[in-house]
Amino acid sequence: MIEICNLNFSYFGKNSGAIKDINLNISKGEFVLLTGLSGSGKSTLIRVLNGLIPNFYGGRISGSVKVQDMNVFEEKPRILAQKIGMVFQNPENQLFMNNVESELIFGLENIKLSRSKIEKRLNDTIELLGLESMRKRSINSLSGGEKQKVAIGAILAMQPEIFILDEPTSELDPKSAEEILQVVQHLNKKLGITVILIEHRIDRVIEFVDRLIIMKDGQIIQDNKPKQIFHEENNSNKYFIPPIIKLFLEIIKQKNILLKYKISPNDIPINIEECSLILKEFFADLTFNESNIKCLQQNNEKYMQKFLDSTPLIEFTNVNFEYEKNNIILSNINFKAYPGEFIAIIGDNGAGKTTFLKLFNGLLRPKNGSIKIKGKNLKNLSVAQISRDVGYLFQNPSIQFYQDTVREELEVVLRNFKIHSENAKELLEEYSDRLDLKSLLSIYPRYLSYGEQQRAALASMLVIQPKILIMDEPTHGMDSLQKDHFFNYLDEYRKNGNIVILVTHDIESLTKYPERILFFSEGKIILDDFSENVLSHPITSQFTPQINRLIKNFPNLPNKIIKTEELLELIENAEI
Amino acid sequence: MKILQLTYKPKENFIYRSNGVVKIFILLNLFMQSFIFNHPFYLGIIFFNILILVRFSNCWKEILIYFRFMLIISLFTFFINIILYPEGTTIIFQISNDLQLIGGFKITFETLISSLIIILRLTLIFLIFGTFNLIINPDELIQVLVKLKIPHSIVFIITLSLNFFPLILKDLEKIREIQQCKGLELEKGNFFTKFKNNVKLILPLLTNSLERSIQNAEALEARAFDIKGKREFYRTIRIRFSDYFIIIFMIFYLIFQIYLAFQGFGEYIIYPTLPKIFLASLEYYVLFFSLFSNFLIIGLLYLGDKIKK
Structure with a gap:
């Protein structure tokens, strides 16, 4: 269906190629996951497929690209659009109309369908994606996830044979991201549409895909079935390995375990069910001595004691907030933070997380209650004045x-x-x-x-x-290498007696750095505890890390483990 | 995000439900009237008529925001006009000196009145645009343009600008926040520093909009925009009998008003000396008719809505 032969491309005015010597064949009905570090040429490659390169972005190009026997270089992107649908990262910039229905119709009118055909396709799309309830709603009133769903619908209505999605979930919370990915999976499995998906957070999609392509510096360095790729001991993959596969690879390093439990090293588990099935007997046999488990809990208590003598840098007392009368966004917030803390905030969209963040530097002012930073009440200070102490990213x-x-x-x-x-x-x-x-x-x-x-x-x-750094989703769109670097800077910064507070949806980063997590729901702080306690709590189920999900299948394992390393350490000390 | 309240949001009342073409004609009529007449009584009646329309469409709150904004502009216009246009014969205040460059300075009663009339007119026009923004669904406006056989590319540009208005406002809000976090003082200080610092928001807004436009263009290609062939519009606006009736009535009414204007009705000649404000008795009938017809139209809209239900 797609044939790429010796493709090279460099952007106008640049000497080094954005993509180099790419040879790729994708056949009908495949679900391809395309990944790689930022700047590795993923976005460039897919823009070649739908003709935006070289027709929209100039540059030097050589080789050949054929999509269903059409030469991509010679066709306008708008003609190719009928065969290749493309959904972009930011939902806001790809919607043009005022309400959902007109948005879906727009593309259909563009390809000059007759009125009866438009009607049929409109209704089909609405049914397929379950958009009936928001059919008449205005685009401005939709949430990010809903907007992205409409964007997918608008492309789907044009019935392309190939569907390309460029990080469609990077701006969404886990729940909406899950929904979008399910829709994509549905399109592939039920309708047989070829899907090419770019995504940084592999662990969420790896189980659906037929093929994983990893790019580096403009070249394809891996192209195979997911199981095959992780099986090979390859250092260049290390940024992309999902936690459970990492766990599995570490466990099978011990030959005696392999022999005893008859685990085949080729049988890489790609989802939690598979993993628990393969490691079932091994995990069931593990017994821990009390001291190991206690050690984890003691750490927590020690952490608490650190702050007994110090004065808080941030103090919220009975803070309430509302945008309009009687529409309460935050109610009765009490919160303290001490120098050296790394705090994460999680919660659904609309739970009040961003509102909470904006109170820290006066971008929003509380309706009542007091906010003190370094002992000073924020009431009469301007945002610019507060920003001297509170950085906001x-x-x-x-x-x-x-x-x-x-x-x-x-x-x-x-x-x-x-x-x-x-x-x-x-x-x-x-x-x-x-x-x-x-x-x-x-x-x-x-x-x-x-x-x-x-x-x-x-x-x-x-x-x-500044003494305090506030961040709203700083890691979205970053690859894992960038994330690691970024968090290392933050960690260093807070160790100098500063506070880092961030809102994030990125579950795997949550397990690594913050020591304390707040869980927001409907404008209230529901949980305020150490990260392992919050992430393993039943009410935060959508934020549960993979490792914790796995562990919950085995009652004999301590149920508060969230890190791969932690689990591995425990296994090492356990008796089999 | 107060400004976002000023865009169309569907409401449950008969004005919002009624046909867009009709609403456009009603507002167009009021708009023309505020241009062709300048007598304060006439303008007053138009003002009253708009308020009635706003009352029935239940958007007081939003209109008040326009009013507040209008107040600032009005004050500004008022003083500028008084200072720069000192014509007329009834002098209230005068500094006479022989400075050659500036000359004397005087304020006349005529200028005062004419400034007030200008403000009233400006407010009217502003209110009409405001009401237009609030009660007319942009989608319907687009359908009207399509019905009028305006080329699709032009219609599309209008759609785009209508829908991007809220997005740009959001952008502006975000830039404000970002700049404040970077230490730009927008809350404290005197008027001029605040003004100067606010100007620093404009360039980023432009940069952001340009960046957005590139992404838009990409997305438009992906939606097969502008390929050759005859476009068939899926949704077109339907105009019912009662709507036609109002539209035709409005057209005749407008022609009638223009005729009246040519006959010298509703004209108030201020300069050189202010005449008496009272009208000839025939003109009061015209004013009464204007009021009556406004109620008639609103009544018809209400009836039309009842019948549709």
Whole structure:
């Protein structure tokens, strides 16, 4: 269906190729997962498939690309669109109409269908995606997940034979992401549509896909069935291995376990059910001595004691918030945070997480109750004044840059806060060094890669040395390598007596760094506890990490484990 | 996000439910009237008529936001007009000196009145646009344009701009927040520093909109926009008998008003000396008719809605 032969492409004005020597055949009905670190050429490759490259973006191209015997280079993207549907990352920028129904109709009218055909396809699409209840709703009133569903519907209505999705879930919460992925899976399995999906968070989709392609530096470095790929001992894959596969690979390193429980090393489990089936006997035989389990709990108590003597840096007392009268968004929030804490906030969309964050620096003001930062009440301070102590990092880094170079970006912040002369220079040097920005200082910020942008945005916050750093979904769209780096910076920062507070949907990062997690629901803090307690709690089920899900199938294992490493350590010390 | 309240949101009342073409004609009529007449009584009646329309469409709250905004513009216009246009014969206040560059300065009673009339007119036009924004579904507007056989590419541009207005407002709000977090003071300080700092939001807004437009263009290609062939519109607006009746009535009414304007009705000549404000008795009948016809139309809309149900 898709034939790519010796494809090379470099963007206009760049010497190095964005994609190099790609040979790829995709046959009808396949579900292909395309992944790789940021900047590895995934987005470029799919834009070749639907003709946006070279027709929309200029550059040098060679080789050949055929989609159903059509030469892609010669057709306009709008003609190809009838065969190849493409859903983009940001749902907001691909919807044009005022309500859901007109959005679905728009594409159908564009391909000049007759009225009766439009009606049929409209109704089919609505039924297929379950959009009936929002048919007449205005696009502006939809949530992110709903918008993305409509965007998928709008493409689906045009009945393409190939469906390409470019990180469709990166801006969504786990629940909506799950829904979208289910829809995609349905399209592939039930309707036999060929699907090419780009996704960073592999663990959620790996079980549905027929084929996994990993790209690096513009080349395809792995292309096989998922089980095969993880089976091979290959270092270049290490950023993409889902937790349960990682666990499995570690366990089978011990030959005696393999022999005793007759586990075949080729039989890589790709979902929790498979994993628990394969490791069932092994896990059932594990017995732990009390001291091991106690050790985990003791750690928790020690953590609590750390703060007994210190004064809180942040103090919320009985805070309520509402946008309009009688529409309460946050009610009765009491919260304290101490220097050195790393706190994550989780919860459904609309639970009040972002509202809560915006109270920290006065972007929103509470209806009643008091908020104190470093002992000062925020009531009469402006956002700019509070920002001296509270840095706030927004979700999308690129919209945070307005200057011509990264250096100016940092200088403006220093100037705004009236940090002048020598001191400013030193700070700029220090933070650009610490965040590896030295070589990027004279580049236009929006030209940077995603990870670099996020680092530059972080630098522009840290350069004034705030005591508290607030972040709203900082990791969305980052690959695992970037995430690791990013969190390492944060960890270092909070160890200097600062506080990091972030909202995130990224479950695997949640297991690694934050020590304390708040769970929000309907404007209230429902849980405020150590991360393992919150993530293993039944009411946060949609945030439960893979390892914890696995463990819950085995009552003899301590049920609060959330990290792969933790479980492995426990297994090492256990008696078989 | 107060500004977002000013866009169309469906409401349950007969004005919102009624046909878009009819509503466009009603507002167009009011709009033309506020242009062709300048007598304060006439403008007053138009003002009253708009308020009645707003009352029945139940959007007081939103209109009040427009009012507040209008107040600032009005004050500004008022003073500028008084200072820059000192015509007329009835002088209230005068500084006469022989400075050659500036000359003397005076305020006349005529300017005062004419400024008030200008403000009233501006407010009317602003209110009509506001009501238009609130009670007319953009989708319906698009369908009307399609019905009028306007080329689809133009209709599409209008759709796009209508739908992106709220998005751009959201962008602006976000940029405000980001800049404040970067230490830009927008809450404290005197009027001029605040104004100066607010100007710093405009460039980012442009950059963001440009970036958005590239993504939009990509997405448009993916939706097969602008390929050759005859486009068949799935949804077209249906105009019923009672709607036709109102539209035809509105057209004749408008022609009648223009005729009246040519006959000198509703004209108030301010300069050089302000005349008496009272009208000839015939003109009061015209005013009464204007009021009556407004109620008649609203009544017809109500009836039409009842019949449809």
